[in-house]
Amino acid sequence: MERGIYFDGWYPNEHCYHPSMPPRRLTMIDDLEDMGGTMLVWAGLGGGSISLAYLEEEAFGQVPARFRQHGYVNDSEFIHHAKDRGIDLFAIVFEAQAWEFPAEIVDGEVLAQNQLRGAAPASTVGLREFSTDTGPASWKAFKHYFPDGLVNSDGEQVVDLWEEVVSRDLDGNPLRAHWVEVDDKGQVCYLADRNNPVWREYLKAIIRIQIDAGAPGIQLDETDVPLLAVRYGGCFCKDCVKGFRSYLQGLENTPAELAGIDLTTFDYRTWLLEQGFRKGVAPQTFPLYGHYTRFQEFSIAETFRELTAYVREYAASKNHAVRIAGNFYDCAPYYDAMVDEVDVLVTEMRETTYQQPWYFRHGVGLSRGKPLVAVENPYGGVTDELLTKLQEGRARDLFRLTIFEASAMGANMSLPYGSWLGTEVKDSYWVPRKLAVEVGQFLKSIDGVTSNRSEHSTAVVYSVASIMRATIDSDQFFDGDRWYKRVEATDSRPASYWETVEHLSRSSRVFDTIVFPDEELRATDVDADSLSRYSTVVVPDAWNVSSGQHEVLVQFLDAGGSVVVHGAYGTELPDGAAARLLEHQGTTIVQAVDAIASVTPDDVVTDLGALAAANIHALDDGTVALHIVNYDYDETSDSIRERSDFTVGVRVTGEVTTAELHAPGQEPAPVPVTVVDGVASVTIPTLATYAIVHLS
Known part of the structure; x- marks a missing residue:
């Protein structure tokens, strides 16, 4: 996994003056290495939007001896020394x-x-x-x-x-x-x-x-x-x-x-x-x-x-x-x-x-x-x-x-x-x-x-063509009436995707997002085979799906999968075509977003509550790791309220014999694991901010 550092390096108690970042020093690399960074974003060589000549001075300019005394280097020198420590500086191009x-x-x-x-x-x-x-x-x-x-x-x-x-x-x-x-x-x-x-x-x-x-x-x-x-x-x-x-x-x-x-x-x-x-x-x-x-x-x-x-x-x-x-x-x-x-x-x-x-x-x-x-x-x-x-x-x-x-x-x-x-x-x-x-x-x-791949039974469809206009018509494209008074679009369509994923997260459900692209902008790369790893696909307000995307979902249903539909579906398809999905025996239609979790699998078997969230990482060696984050912050004590003897289960398909707990401030330690009816259960002695249970 990449470990990024937001390496502007702006000065404390000073305005952040775009586009040219402050000059770099060698001791900064010691900091970055100690912080475990692998890549630096907004990190240097930004002065091209002042002039190319200014940018060249950032990159290759002479550094006065007085500044060399304190380890100052130009950006090309900094890039070289950071690279030697395994840290990639991403030069920033300010396009606007x-x-x-x-x-x-x-x-x-x-x-x-x-x-x-x-x-x-x-x-x-x-x-x-x-x-x-x-x-x-x-x-x-x-x-x-x-x-x-x-x-x-x-x-x-x-x-x-x-x-x-x-x-x-x-x-x-x-x-x-x-x-x-x-x-x-x-x-x-x-x-x-x-x-x-x-x-x-x-x-x-x-x-x-x-x-x-x-x-x-x-x-x-x-x-x-x-x-x-x-x-x-x-x-x-x-x-x-x-x-x-x-x-x-x-x-x-x-x-x-x-x-x-x-x-x-x-x-x-x-x-x-x-x-x-x-x-x-x-x-x-x-x-x-x-x-x-x-x-x-x-x-x-x-x-x-x-x-x-x-x-x-x-x-x-x-x-x-x-x-x-x-x-x-x-x-x-x-x-x-x-x-x-x-x-x-x-x-x-x-x-x-x-x-x-x-x-x-x-x-x-x-x-x-x-x-x-x-x-x-x-x-x-x-x-x-x-x-x-x-x-x-x-x-x-x-x-x-x-x-x-x-x-x-x-x-x-x-x-x-x-x-x-x-x-x-x-x-x-x-x-x-x-x-x-x-x-x-x-x-x-x-x-x-840690991985950016998961082991979940539920996928949520993000229909780009269905949500595009709602995004562009949203308050994201105005600035509090500063430039003009906002007017609600008369032809906007509902979009319940964001409500759906928040609802699932707050309901102890884990999920993947699957992108159905706008096919005029990008070809669909999702097929029935790629959906076959899921038991349930949630489709919120996907009114503008292509015929090919619709066919993928129908094939998923025909293979035994379950589809949960909220809101409009397939209204741009030829007359009657959407019925193949909407009337399929594997389809459940819900009227309210807060009903979705009840018809999706519980891969994580516990009630996390509203102030925690989980995710199951699929690791390179074929094992899985359950990640849990605890949001239960107490203002008075200025700390996270710890949960003691927190028992959690993970639905698994393969054999699980051992579990190892990783938590901040602690050495990795084995924890007992039991497997009953395909659920591997462990008890975390103390859940503070973050815990990871590696099942193998």
Whole structure:
């Protein structure tokens, strides 16, 4: 299993200043090794969205002797030394960030940048200066990187890179990546657009420098750009308009709103303006909104594939081994089409809470056997509150839970190392070194009894095509009325998937998530044989399944499996087709989500209660390990309430003769196991935060 570290390294009691991380020191590698890390995310070489020259200085720049005294190294040197310790640094590509910073420069020498000090008249430094060769004297010329310049989709030479690549609102104004701008510092970060071929060429240049610097991993951030621009009322740049025009021309049936309109010259932005629409109005109210977001679902997958293919192509040309990670944020349905392109999935999470095992089970399912590494989200959940408690010397068990929960569910929650707290909090997320080492070393010690594969009887279908629109119409795509007042979509469909997986987790049920993809974006890779390992498949609100997916479920039923249906099923299938499943003797239809657990198997035979969760890991040697995490935190004692003599059973199919208990702060120890009627039972003397029972 990967053990990630969120290696921003931002300073304590200071704002987190994107995109360039603080310089690295050799002693950091000692910390990372002691924490048991195997990979570093958001870890370095991020300055390409200031300029390629700035990025090269991060990678290869001279380090003054005064800084060498204290072990400072440039990023390429740090990468090399970390690799020697078995730790892979994933260089970060900020795909949505195009920066201009305030600066003070005299005779080409930067006297201040970002934090001004009155040393010279204020100016700016960033992508605009880079493309116009008006930046610092140390910067190489733009044509050093692009000898023929960059040509946009109109055939024009780019003269201002910053203005060229930005996403735009309906009035044509630049959109900003406000979530990384620190207020009152004069920073301006444009929201860049990956649909723009100029920006993709620029991102490829960033990737070349990162690979030349020896990065063993490339992490692509903001992988949903520019679909994410919908949140801010965009994107209506020329390349999105052109792409949407091409999409509309390729439709089998022209939308009724465009009857009589010449699609060869259709301009969506102009068309909306002519009808009186302006920025500040919810895009969900725009005509063709559903088609427009559908176009972006295709485009983000296509442009992402272009970049990942380039990473591998360029790395191969340099005979350099590289892995690719994608930040798939909250593991939303539109990321499914990108999973095949990466080696590691990173999730920034929509909300970080103290109890969300169902989220990790979902993410592991979406990952389809690839490692899933999570990091906390400073803008959603408990991170700021948790940090305050840790700084007061409290909440050790709460912190342990945030890490152990992911491990129990088959994922990895990265340990923080000066990680991001957003732009509003003047601080970064550090935990006491001793605590981070303790937790990291325990994760390392249980690597042999941890897996992202499971041994469960129940699978829950995640129907991408059924839940896609509900996700894009959700509050995820607006910002508390900051940019426009949210309007509920009139044609939205119910989606009970998330309610279902939370209900199962809270009902002592263990499960896998099985992805039924949107077949226009990705082919289905699930068949009746792959479902045969389950006895029960739960299908919540899968109204938009393909004929092939429907056939897989029917074959599963015909082979003796059970299907539990909640909500709409197969309404897009030919008339009458859904009846083969809905009327099958193996199908149970439930009217309420909270009835689902009662008709699914209890692989874990005990009542865990609402404040615990379990998962059964399938190990490489054919054995299994039961992982249990205990959420029962007592505020008064500032600790988890321990459960004494906790007896739990696991339904098993093979012979079980021994059991070994792994728990934080304890050496692995044998525990008695009895097997009656196919249930292997053990008693855990003390269940604190986390326990693992290895059955063999």
